[in-house]
Amino acid sequence: MPKKLYGGIEAGGTKFVCVVAGGPSHIVDEVRYMTTTPEETLGRAIQFFQPFVASGQVSAIGVGSFGPVDLNPESATYGFITATPKPGWSHTNVLGVLQSALKVKIAFDSDVDVAGLGEYKWGASQGCDPSLYLTIGTGIGGGYIKDGRSLMGLLSPEMGHIRIPHSRELDPFRGSCPFHGDCFEGLASGPAIEKRLGVSGAVVPEHDAFWDIETEYIASALMNYILTLSPKKIIMGGGVMQREFLFPKVRRRVRELLNGYVSSKSISDNIDSYILPPGLGNQSGSLGAIALAMQIDEISSDPGI
């Protein structure tokens, strides 16, 4: 019997990745293209999936989208990208457009939730429940996976915007978040680094003193997430975390800040395998979308809507 196939869309603000797969070792087809207008971008996704849907090979698709997204199933704008600054995309009904064209089951979640799901299913946090996926890039966001699903409460978490200590003596930068100034994202995201230093973090030398400041913010936020969410693994992706030297610095500082208070060997003895880069590399998002499609397929055993 041929292995069952699923569709996945990593709907990024810069590029879209569409994939048909049965899992990480069984990728049947994949397409990557730049994010332009909603019509063109979603149109290409529809075109890509259409033959797989028509032949009955794919009956469930997962979408991990850039945000802000409306993830409340009771909301009138569920499945929309809402008030994004990205030109043309504000209030785009991503889920509705895909659903009405493809007429299969479609599950919709945020990019970071979906990446967390991918890492939990097949990556560096495999089987670790609860686990946390954090991205530090253009923005900062976290996907918390509990009982195999992304956390949804009053809303989807927006943990990149937490308040953390900020010494204006050491770092006079006022923060770049239009809502909160010097929240975690306002202090430590890629744009915050560039606004502060005048250059991209990608070209700041490893031994620049700035990285101690960045480390302090990341470690403070991780400490807060550990104390609040108690994840069994923390996976860190995003552009800023491409600077791999940050991992040992952050791990050391997290342990110092916790100061023995959380008595777990995962932190005291094994922090090198507690705070990790993504195991799926740059495929956390697209494979996570496949994992999400598998979930909706399990939940609903109805034939395609």
Place this chain on the structure above:
Amino acid sequence: MPKKLYGGIEAGGTKFVCVVAGGPSHIVDEVRYMTTTPEETLGRAIQFFQPFVASGQVSAIGVGSFGPVDLNPESATYGFITATPKPGWSHTNVLGVLQSALKVKIAFDSDVDVAGLGEYKWGASQGCDPSLYLTIGTGIGGGYIKDGRSLMGLLSPEMGHIRIPHSRELDPFRGSCPFHGDCFEGLASGPAIEKRLGVSGAVVPEHDAFWDIETEYIASALMNYILTLSPKKIIMGGGVMQREFLFPKVRRRVRELLNGYVSSKSISDNIDSYILPPGLGNQSGSLGAIALAMQIDEISSDPGI
């Protein structure tokens, strides 16, 4: 048919409350006494429950204990109060002592988790899932209720110890936490207030400027919990929150700090019913222990162990 009865123990560092009840409106017996030695204190609990157990009226007991407690079922010291500064109680096998004397199903959790469960089952956060119970008193702790149960991850959360902004200009106090100095608990707990001001917070006048500082810490922490855990209600108990004027101050400041970022009417329009005192008053803990006993009774349908 008579209503089924359960046992509940609120095992506090100052006093113990033992109760036999079928729910908040059906309390059959209750005893309150000071916490002395483990032998005497647990002995009185055993004595209280023995007749109810012997007659078969009670076959499940819930315990909400002061901490630190070991809540990891795989640990050798599961059900212990671990390294507490309370004289005589360090490394006390609370669960084991009760279990071997009473020979019924006993569920063990932290005081704050259990209070959160009581509020979720019958109190101010009834049916709100996920919800958060926060206590600000001798210590600061939070119980997060998700899918009807307290969150257990790598360990039980210790969210009272998160890092928050601390302006040493406005508040030169260095913090009272022996592990982290000026973490949330180190800045805002009852002992932190007393150490800073030289008097108990209970006697600091309502219009003292200190309460603006206290409000800033509480609101910063709540903002972080909201962004990370996305609870549908936040219940705040503990000695410091007995000063009722703090509620409107904290609500106002939380809304200011979030600055419209979390687009939920619960916060923008109805924050007065989003951040609330306990609906069960000083019974959150003892009734929560009853709710916990009901849970273990549902899970395991075995006859008493």
